[in-house]
Each structure stands twice: as C-alpha cells, then as structure tokens.
Amino acid sequence: MIRLREHLQELAEAAARDGRTAGPTAAVHRGRQRRRRLAGGTAALLAAVLVAGAVGAENLGPGGRDLAPASPSTRPRFPAKLATYTPNGSAEAAVRRLLTDRSEGLGACKGGRPGDERIIAVGPLPGRQGVWMLAARPPLPTEQGLCWMFAYGNQRNLGAPLAYLGQPPPLTSLLAMASGDSSKIIVEGYVTKQAARIRLIRGGGKPPLDLEALQSGSEFPVNFFVAVVPWRGPWRDPKEPSPVERLIALHGSGQPITSCRLDGGHPSCGGQR
C-alpha cells in the first residue's frame, strides 16, 4: 500500500531522527561569513556614492541627520540628499549578487522582468555606520504585487536584506516594516503615490516625524520611504513604548490618506516577507 501522506510523514520523521546538522552556532558563524562577503558590495556602493558626491560627507558625520519634527510649516529634511544609482563594473558585482540572489534576494521574488532590478535610493546611516539601499523591480502591467528589498550595512557587516520569497502580496496603499539596534531605528516601506509625506508617530510622547516619499518613477505604482532615526536604548523593550507606534500617509495638503500600526496593533503595517 502506498499511502502518500503517510509515507511522506514517515520519511520526514526518519530524516528528523537520522539527520545531522552542524548546529545553531555553526549556522550563525556561516551567516556572519556570508554577511561579510556581501558587505563588500555595500562598501563598493558607499564608495561610489561618495565619489559621485550624491551623499554629502557631512551627512555621514557623527550622529547623522535626524528627521525634522512634523509641523505644517517645516519641510522634512531627511533623506537630505539621495542618489539614484545603477551598479556597474566588476567592483560592484557583490551589489548585483545581493540584488539578484535567487534564494533570498530580489531574484527569489516572482514579479517583473528578471534582471530588471533598480536601485531606488541609497542613503547614509548615522555615525558613519555605512549606507542603506532600497531596490525594486518594476512590476509588469498585469501584476498586482511588487518585488522590492531593503539592505543596510558597511564594509564589515550587512544587515537585513530581505526580499519577498515567491509571489509578493497584492499592493496596499501603505506598507512598512521596522528594525533597529541600540543606536538607530530604521523604518522602510512603500506608500501610494497620492501621498506626499509619511508621518511617524513615536511612542513615549516624543514629537512625530515627517519624511518625504522617495519618487520611484513612472514604472512603479508606488513611492518608497526610508527613515533612519538615531536612537538610544534597546530595540523593542517590552517594558517601554514602541519607538515608532504608527505611520500616517498624508496628502500634500496635510490630509491623512491612510495609516497603519507598527506596534502590533490593528491595522498592521504588514511588512513581513
């Protein structure tokens, strides 16, 4: 008797029992080595951006540039200067590998034309910690999802380059995710092209911050945004209020279009990949 489910289950149990892996410490070590290899591409990117003068060196000084507190009369100052940049030349092969990696990079995302990866923007991390990069592939007219990824790092390390694996979910008017460490919080995502600004509502009674959407061009159905907020303290301390609680997409007139929550509340900003 060949019972498909039953025998698949039996094989799975046998593999779980007999299989031998090198363990979590070895996985972490291997992951670090891989990050270092990929970080070479980030270094090339940083060098190219600096040479092009697209990101002023003053923006890489200690502390970096904070976001401006939101007010109707204040023009957001961040991202201060941004580059649209296409990697070329052998020195930047690592950036291309990062973008086109078929197992976890944009190459793993199903959508758009293969090989049509675009770097939407590159910007500095505060305190000379390196650069961030946002890349995407223009969707085909019939597609409802969008393949995009965000990475940040420096010559030694690369953090959190995550693309959708498989088919991306249908586009929404506002999507975001957040990560961070003891020195910074990074919030990135995309927003409807109707929005001129994105307001970050912070926890602990701190004033909100506004940032401009990054113009992605006519081939993309949405614009993107990235906020790098200098931060002191642990990331996601359960005893403390969430550093960024909520996002609001705003028209140029200041009227809200939509909002979502990053603190676990509803509606979620839904950035998981």
Next chain:
Amino acid sequence: MASDEGFEAFYAGTVGRLLGQLLPVTGDLHEAEEVVQEAFARASAHWPRLRDYDVPEAWVRRVALNLATDRSRALRRQARALLRLGPPPQVPAASAEAVALLAALRALPMRQRQAIVLHYLVDLPIEEVARTLGIRPGAVKSLLARGRRALADRLSDAEEVLNSP
C-alpha cells in the same frame, strides 16, 4: 548589527521538521542537511527581523526550497559525470514503501516534488503553495496531478497515490 537572541531555541525547535520536509525534495539526506543548514545560516543574518515574523520557519523553508532548486541544477551537471562512480544516495532508516516513495520522488521534476511536499507534507492549501512557489493555483493543481500520476506509474499501488486527497 545583529543579535542572536532566541535563534538557538528557534533552530532547535525547527531543524528536525525542516530536514524532514527537505528530504523528499532533495531525495538525499546529506543534501537536505546542507540546504537546511545554509538556510539557517541565512536566517541568522536576518534574525533581528525574522524573529518578529509570525512564522519565521516559513521563511527558512522557502529559502531552503530555493537553495534546493539552485543546487539541483548544479548537481544535475555533476551527476552526469558521476553517474557510474558516485556513492548510493543517502536514505534514512525507513520502511521499504517509504524508501520506494523517496526513490520515485527523485525521478520527478523539482517543481513537482516541491508542490507535493508543500501540499501533502507541510499541509499548505493550494493557494499558499502557489504563493510559495510563485505560480498560479491552477499550475499547482497541475503539478500535483502530474506528480501523483508519475508516482503511481513508479509504485506498486497506483490507486492510493492517485486518490490522495
């Protein structure tokens, strides 16, 4: 830049299950071990973000499946050269029927194997299998039907394979 807090427990809690799911896809225990370990290595690099996911295991499984596809292309090239010289495939201790099923799975195209494992072993609905593989639900149904038929051709009791719900 990254914190490993919680990674060890996540690894310990999921590695066996993922090995079990990747064995029928790769057809070889060593190969399953390799892609699962590499997928965990990549997960460790993303751990500060992945740990906030509802099901970080799903991310590791997808990466392992992608790695299995990439490696099968490379291995196919090597296999042509090693066909007569290579060692027998690694098979864990299991019943004769299960071992026969593993051998039959090995003969299927990678996409069919992945669809069968995701649907019949991981128990994902058709729509979720489609999202994972980046194809349409109709294509998943077609992969499953063709896969079942091919397995039935290779195994003794065709009825049980063809009629699997």
